[in-house]
Amino acid sequence: MIQFAIIGYGYMGHVHADSLSKLEDAQLAAVCDREPSVMDDAPEGVLRYQDAKELYKNPDIDVVIISANNNQHKELVCMAAGAGKDIICEKPVALCVSDLDEMLAAVEKNGVRFTVHQQRRYDKDFRTVKDIYEGGSLGNVYTIQTGLYGYNGNMHDWHVKKEEGGGMLYDWGVHLLDQMLWMVDSKVISVFADLRNVINEEVDDYFNITLQFENGIMAQLELGTYYLTDKPGWFSRHWFVGGDKGSLYTDGMNPKGKIVRTEHLLTNTPGKRTMTAFGPTRSFGPPPEGLILTEDIQVSEAEQLDYFHDFIKAYQQGYPFLVRAEEVRRVLALMETIRQSAREKRSIAFEGQEA
Numbered sequence: 001m002i003q004f005a006i007i008g009y010g011y012m013g014h015v016h017a018d019s020l021s022k023l024e025d026a027q028l029a030a031v032c033d034r035e036p037s038v039m040d041d042a043p044e045g046v047l048r049y050q051d052a053k054e055l056y057k058n059p060d061i062d063v064v065i066i067s068a069n070n071n072q073h074k075e076l077v078c079m080a081a082g083a084g085k086d087i088i089c090e091k092p093v094a095l096c097v098s099d100l101d102e103m104l105a106a107v108e109k110n111g112v113r114f115t116v117h118q119q120r121r122y123d124k125d126f127r128t129v130k131d132i133y134e135g136g137s138l139g140n141v142y143t144i145q146t147g148l149y150g151y152n153g154n155m156h157d158w159h160v161k162k163e164e165g166g167g168m169l170y171d172w173g174v175h176l177l178d179q180m181l182w183m184v185d186s187k188v189i190s191v192f193a194d195l196r197n198v199i200n201e202e203v204d205d206y207f208n209i210t211l212q213f214e215n216g217i218m219a220q221l222e223l224g225t226y227y228l229t230d231k232p233g234w235f236s237r238h239w240f241v242g243g244d245k246g247s248l249y250t251d252g253m254n255p256k257g258k259i260v261r262t263e264h265l266l267t268n269t270p271g272k273r274t275m276t277a278f279g280p281t282r283s284f285g286p287p288p289e290g291l292i293l294t295e296d297i298q299v300s301e302a303e304q305l306d307y308f309h310d311f312i313k314a315y316q317q318g319y320p321f322l323v324r325a326e327e328v329r330r331v332l333a334l335m336e337t338i339r340q341s342a343r344e345k346r347s348i349a350f351e352g353q354e355a
Contacts, residue, residue: 002315005030005061005085007052007076008068009038010157012090016065016117017043019305025312030055052076056083063315065117066090069158070165074099077114081106086113088311092174092335093328095165100332104325115321116328119307120175121182125255127300129239130183132248137259139245144184145220146176147238153199153226160200167203168223169195169335176221177209177331186215187351188334195342199226209338250297259295262287 004020006013009031020028021043030047032055033039039048049055055064056079066076067090074094080087087107093116094100107114120126133141159166181188188211196206205225212218233251241248250257266283307322314321334350341348 138243
């Protein structure tokens with residue numbers, strides 16, 4: 001039985017406690033938070049600490065889950081490593097690459113195991129898109145677009161504070177980027193990004209990021225917390241993948257969508273000129289009946305709890321965790337490049353290529 005402790009018992013700390021309660025080989029032994037009142041509803045029999053240093057002295061704790069504010073991750077990870085505890089750290093793992101490098105050095109020095117809670121690798125919508133993309137049924141993919149839109153505008157709690165690691169790039173952006181890089185097995189050769197403070201004063205609440213992959217795919221990631229329409233199902237996740245043998249779209253976290261193809265391609269007839277009601281262009285406008293063909297998508301059965309199922313298997317059997325240190329470092333480096341692109345309003349080279 002693996003004995004877990006949770007440091008930072010806010011919203012995500014409670015989510016982790018609920019997840020652990022559903023696992024056979026895991027037990028929540030302790031929780032820790034600077035504010036004692038948030039631990040009032042901790043499960044019966046679970047130890048409570050206000051100081052992480054005291055929790056780290058408990059020899060019965062095997063793994064600590066660090067879900068404190070983003071700007072506290074570095075100190076808490078290094079302390080945990082020094083105490084010989086294995087670690088799951090919430091995303092974003094750090095606020096900059098140099099901080100992460102210090103954390104990884106502490107992990108290596110103390111011989112502890114380390115991974116990051118990128119549980120959205122198990123989202124049904126993402127896994128559905130990834131399965132279809134990797135299956136090759138769309139042919140040569142040239143574009144992948146993902147979007148997430150909200151209506152409230154403002155964020156909550158410490159997420160509105162820049163010094164505590166707030167903002168949407170660090171919140172949802174790290175998930176969207178991790179998904180894209182994990183799915184597309186290719187170098188990112190250039191980045192162009194726009195980050196905005198639409199409603200919030202300190203932190204970004206809108207971004208539009210374009211990634212150019214070495215394999216020819218252009219990926220676009222867009223998020224807005226105040227990006228409004230009255231379309232049904234708008235305030236959720238959306239995907240579009242375009243290839244030379246068809247396209248894929250999905251809407252929603254529990255995705256609904258189709259694979260779309262054409263019965264045939266437009267043919268050119270030498271010596272003739274064709275006119276339509278919409279003018280001489282025949283690729284745009286209402287398609288003839290029977291031209292557009294659709295196929296149902298096979299929705300993935302993945303769920304976020306699988307993150308912990310896989311973690312426990314890897315932990316017990318000694319093989320690598322799904323989320324590896326070099327992958328989270330790559331995402332963090334990409335986020336730094338995104339911020340640079342937004343500041344300088346230009347495309348920035350990434351991973352050793354020219355923009």
